[in-house]
Amino acid sequence: MANSDMDFTKPDVEFFFDINKNRLFTRNNENFINSLGRNNLNTLGNVSLFDIFLSKDRIIEPHYHQNASELVYCISGSAVVSLINPFTNKVSHIPITPGQVANIPQGWWHWEIGTKENTHLLAIFDAPYPESILGSDLLTKTPIEVLAYAYCLDLNQLKKTLAPLNNETILIGPTDNCGAQPENINIEQPSDPMSNYHPYYNAVQNPYYYGGGH
Incomplete structure (x- = not known):
């Protein structure tokens, strides 16, 4: 729908x-996001987009768009788009290749992982200014004492665990200084094997995915 407030004769x-x-975010020369909204192109209606570039195994961090x-x-x-259905709590993983799409309903928690080098995605929104709640912001902006108290966690251990986030918004991860994670990570496997296209599920067998080897 066209912008009803626009006088097209002006x-x-x-x-x-x-x-x-119009760069939105840069992780490095191979991983970045450009954006377009009504503030960039005043004839846009209720639509906007992110132009996303990812190298293999890079992730658009878990987040949701409330609007x-x-x-x-x-x-x-190619990429895998993962989302959580809030009505069933089921996690779905949708592999997409050129010409294919994945749809994420408003307010659903989701993330995307590039599974080939030079992956290029276009994220199209049905709002002129998409709002985002990012997982890294939830972790770093909530007082750490509140997290420890609410979930009965050891405060000092939690500080150590969250230190690599460096109180920054991650958006495209892992960070370049990401360290190796514990080898005994317990990842629930989905019903369909993911090893061919979803590096997240190779993490236990191959610490490279957490080792910042990008």
């Missing part, structure tokens, strides 16, 4: 924008 009406000039649904389209490479 001289400042915009019909073109170069998304490459928008998200359609993820694979342009090149």
